[in-house]
Amino acid sequence: MSGSSISGEATEEAMEALAAGAPAARAYRRTHKRSTRSPLWAIIVLVLATVYFLLPLYATGVFGFSTGKAFTLQPLFDALGDDGFHSALILSLTYSVITTILAIAVVAPTAYLVELRFQRLRSTVEFLTILPFVIPPIILAVGLSNVYGINSPVNLLSSDWAPVLLYGGYFVLTLPFVFRAIDNALRAVDVKMLSEASASLGASPTRTFLQVIVPSISLGLVSGALLAFTTAMGEFTLAALLGYPTFPVYLLNINGYEAHIGEALVLVSFLITWAGVVALAAVARRAPGTQIVRGGPM
Amino acid sequence: MSRLELVKVSKHFGDQVAVEDFNLTVEDGELVSFLGPSGCGKTTTLRMTAGFEMPDSGAVIVDGVDVTDLPPNKRGMGMVFQGYALFPNMTAAENVEFGLAVRKRPLAERRVRVEELLELFGLTQVAGSYPHQMSGGQQQRVALARAVAIQPGVLLLDEPLSAVDAKVREELRTEIRRMQVQLHVTTILVTHDQSEALSISDRVVVMNRGAIEEVGTPTQIYSEPRSAFTAGFVGAMNEIPVRVVSGAQGLVQRGGRRVAAPGAAGLVDGQLGLLLVRPELLEPIGATNGVLNGDLTMTGRVEVQTFLGATTRLLVRESKTDTDAGPGLVATRLLAVDVPSANAGRWPAGSELRVRIPVGASRVIADRSAAAAASVAVAVADRQAPPPNVSAPSA
Numbered sequence: 001m002s003g004s005s006i007s008g009e010a011t012e013e014a015m016e017a018l019a020a021g022a023p024a025a026r027a028y029r030r031t032h033k034r035s036t037r038s039p040l041w042a043i044i045v046l047v048l049a050t051v052y053f054l055l056p057l058y059a060t061g062v063f064g065f066s067t068g069k070a071f072t073l074q075p076l077f078d079a080l081g082d083d084g085f086h087s088a089l090i091l092s093l094t095y096s097v098i099t100t101i102l103a104i105a106v107v108a109p110t111a112y113l114v115e116l117r118f119q120r121l122r123s124t125v126e127f128l129t130i131l132p133f134v135i136p137p138i139i140l141a142v143g144l145s146n147v148y149g150i151n152s153p154v155n156l157l158s159s160d161w162a163p164v165l166l167y168g169g170y171f172v173l174t175l176p177f178v179f180r181a182i183d184n185a186l187r188a189v190d191v192k193m194l195s196e197a198s199a200s201l202g203a204s205p206t207r208t209f210l211q212v213i214v215p216s217i218s219l220g221l222v223s224g225a226l227l228a229f230t231t232a233m234g235e236f237t238l239a240a241l242l243g244y245p246t247f248p249v250y251l252l253n254i255n256g257y258e259a260h261i262g263e264a265l266v267l268v269s270f271l272i273t274w275a276g277v278v279a280l281a282a283v284a285r286r287a288p289g290t291q292i293v294r295g296g297p298m
Numbered sequence: 299m300s301r302l303e304l305v306k307v308s309k310h311f312g313d314q315v316a317v318e319d320f321n322l323t324v325e326d327g328e329l330v331s332f333l334g335p336s337g338c339g340k341t342t343t344l345r346m347t348a349g350f351e352m353p354d355s356g357a358v359i360v361d362g363v364d365v366t367d368l369p370p371n372k373r374g375m376g377m378v379f380q381g382y383a384l385f386p387n388m389t390a391a392e393n394v395e396f397g398l399a400v401r402k403r404p405l406a407e408r409r410v411r412v413e414e415l416l417e418l419f420g421l422t423q424v425a426g427s428y429p430h431q432m433s434g435g436q437q438q439r440v441a442l443a444r445a446v447a448i449q450p451g452v453l454l455l456d457e458p459l460s461a462v463d464a465k466v467r468e469e470l471r472t473e474i475r476r477m478q479v480q481l482h483v484t485t486i487l488v489t490h491d492q493s494e495a496l497s498i499s500d501r502v503v504v505m506n507r508g509a510i511e512e513v514g515t516p517t518q519i520y521s522e523p524r525s526a527f528t529a530g531f532v533g534a535m536n537e538i539p540v541r542v543v544s545g546a547q548g549l550v551q552r553g554g555r556r557v558a559a560p561g562a563a564g565l566v567d568g569q570l571g572l573l574l575v576r577p578e579l580l581e582p583i584g585a586t587n588g589v590l591n592g593d594l595t596m597t598g599r600v601e602v603q604t605f606l607g608a609t610t611r612l613l614v615r616e617s618k619t620d621t622d623a624g625p626g627l628v629a630t631r632l633l634a635v636d637v638p639s640a641n642a643g644r645w646p647a648g649s650e651l652r653v654r655i656p657v658g659a660s661r662v663i664a665d666r667s668a669a670a671a672a673s674v675a676v677a678v679a680d681r682q683a684p685p686p687n688v689s690a691p692s693a
Contacts, residue, residue: 196350197383199370201397215387
């Protein structure tokens, strides 16, 4: 029982109920109408989209895994026997893993601090992370090789530090995905309240981040990591222009003279990526109480 | 010895005054409530005590040590949040254990302490459950257990019950008090719920617009409010405009009747005042009864009956004949009168009612808010709604 004016209380409640009810009713009408509409168009669109996406995959598979008459795994065995394939794969894996670790290690604390203390910087940070979408990788590659190239006073490109350029470039390219994934996870939990609760129990900011925040956003971290990894694994422009024979570069090269091997590898790498996405979705569904804090006050 | 002291604490957000010149001393083992409407600065004061907000000026002192510049994790204060703030990735037991683990207590000691606390709060069955598997009441119990696990010097409760439903709320508040007394932990409770504040506090700090309106025991706050704000905020209170005839003799006047009101002592002669009367002190009397012992009476028509359980509240609009209350006095808009529910049938809506106002048992305070406006433009104030002068609980 809290004191307040006699009049007004009831009306206020009625207004609230109205305000809450009106959009709900509208949404209901909308969905209701949609469900009674004939699904014929939906089926047609679905079939067309399926054909559009699956046909090239089918063609790739047929080309990569057939001798012209029968199914064969020979191109894959050929690839496995190729030294170029091994070194390209190892190079790509190394760069992708390190980029992923770098991206998570930098973005997670940054996004956390933005959410917790520097809300004013949010729009700036969001803008920065979207830049890679606006600036194509080719510009990034040309820019990097000009600024750190042979004619530059800071000639990283022909020094031992050259890999830094690729890590830096990959990091920038993965930013939008990693930031989105982590930021979404952070916004799904009450970061401020959890951090304050942790601090009130005596935990330092670092401990709070590692023991309270990180486990609460683990799903966002996993999906961010996966997105960073696949982005780096599939990146072609930067690697090709900066002179790194990564897996995508190898794929293009081998397609030039051993097209069957190239196509077979394309299909296999596609399937691996796809399996990764499915695995992620499965993890997302099983994760106990990570993404959403249920039962909190509405 | 005083456990917590807030000395001249002030906080502004931009141009907005959040808290102004807040002074309070809390004794060891005391439970003090900050009570006030939203935006009155109670939560900001609590957050400054916890260290989550930095005061612009003033000091927070715990056990004689100035902790104003200490970060929250070094203050050793337990805090319970409105939204529970349980760690979603930890079970109930792990949540309670967290503060002890931070303090690097030996594992065996932690286990024992966690078990004790879970039992104290009736949580043994949900020890292994995650927050999302528990009810709101259980979650808040875990939050309480977690906060007291660290044996805090001061326990801070920020609207701890506003997220749980009504039935659990009453149960939990009793439990909070029981626990607080048992553990003898100095506690500050922030609430906008007057019944919560009155029921379990040693003292209540009523706040309004960033400042302390008054501090007192629940009985003082309820029965002898010193301001119209407190009177209106804490429970239902009728405010009946009167004119002070003699502050020295405690004489007030209304509707041509001059009566002795001890509560008026100290007010300036000729000043407008408000006679504060709780609805349960008003008594319906027969139309022919004489006026007793110098009390005031009022006649009106019952507009609404509200059933409150043991009592029923009648909202009575004062009759036109009574509105000539005297020069500069506005008629009381609505009078809340509590009668036993068994008798409520005698005064259905629309019926006439005569009420005795026990002036001797009531306080009179200066009518600061509307004094000028009322005396200058009685007519205008009568047509436009006069300031609300009856408050009621919003169960």
